[in-house]
Amino acid sequence: MRELTVNLGERSYPIYIGEGLLLEAGAYFVKHGISKKSPLLIITDENVAGKHLDTLASVLRNEDFTVATAVVPAGESSKSLSMLEQLVAKALEAGLDRKSAIVALGGGVVGDLAGFVAASYMRGIKFVQVPTTILAHDSSVGGKVAVNHPLAKNIIGAFHQPEMVLYDLETLQSLPPRDVRSGLSEVVKHGLIWDEAFAHWCGENADRLLALEPDALGYALHKGCSVKAAVVSKDERENDLRAILNLGHTIGHALEAVAGYGELLHGEAISIGMIGSAKLGLRYGAPEEVYTVTKSVLAKCGLPVKLPAEFDVDAIMEAMMHDKKFSENTMVFVVPTAIGTVEIKRDVPVAWVREIVEQLKLEA
Ligand code: NAD
Secondary structure: EEEEEEOOHHHHHEEEEEEOOHHHHHHHHHHOOOOOOOOOOEEEHHHHHHHHHHHHHHHHHHHHEEEEEEEEOOOOHOOOOHHHHHHHHHHHHHHOOOOOEEEEEEOOOHHHHHHHHHHHHOOEEEEEEEEOOHHHHHOOOOEEEEEEEEEEEEEEEEEOOOOEEEEOOOOOOOOHHHHHHHHHHHHHHHHHHHOOOHHHHHHHHHHHHHHHOHHHHHHHHHHHHHHHHHHHHHHHOOOOOOHHHHHOHHHHHHHHHHHHHOOOOOOOHHHHHHHHHHHHHHOOOOOOHHHHHHOOOOOHHOOOOOOOOOOOHHHHHHHHHHOOOOOEEEEEEEEEEEEOOOEEEEEEEHHHHHHHHHOOOOOO
């Protein structure tokens, strides 16, 4: 079992990573002050419910917790205001009070959605993250919770830190291969922004990660969570440093919006976005390996590195401008300067970005 802490003063919390943790959930809940006197609501999606909900709910009931459950449709479309409203109704029906907790059992969609329910219900109640995807090593740490608006992703949200993150590696064994690959995108990102040796390790061990080898997975997720925790501990509310976590996300979010949420998976969109950022890095004088290594590590993880031809460049540019409210001529971008190091550039010419998005269709 691996353990680390997100250091945020009185909002600090642990991340536990290991095999079989779901079966010990009751003890962890007690240890971290989750009340047995008030009901809990586990929020999950239909895919995860079929595989892991009964285990978690019965383990907690056996420890005398009162447990209600809510199952939402799988996929990005559940991160919506109407789903928030339905879940608040569910929480009211189940009698959740100010001492209750919401438990997010699932990937990033469930984590973001359930976290926002916890942040807004009765002006904020406790919540616990039980991530079940690789990508959720990123989304379950750091307290950003949100739903989407049809015009922009994650635009309605809050900062709301969990009480703990309980990451059972065994749950990952049931992940579909496409979601395994998508999740590796954020793992690689953590190497690219912070830790050169880890970025190379991801390339060298991509086969083991794709095969869900527990040792490799445990190591990679611990590393990824450590980078996220280190960054968030220094800048919880994204005043400066935290923005480096957005490597690849400016283009990536626009691709997700243009494709229609859920068509291109988050990690796939971010992978293409990171290739774009690497190309931007070259314009600022970064060594060629920033591009070649980024591309080869992502390709080894089975991720897309090329923009599909059917994407409309005008629509992508419009979505980017909308998402971040950039000025007319310049944009803010996280740009790699070396493998493991990035800088935030605040005056990137829009014309450069457009050229790079066009070039992304021509990648080999
Ligand atoms: P997801 O939650 O949709 O999960 C991917 C798919 O895997 C879904 O179909 C889900 O039902 C299924 N699934 C989940 N766990 C499973 C399991 N153990 N076995 C079988 N199937 C399983 O998507 P995701 O890739 O985990 O997360 C993407 C979301 O995360 C996006 O909405 C993105 O915006 C968000 N995100 C948030 C942050 C943050 O800081 N809050 C960071 C990165 C990404």
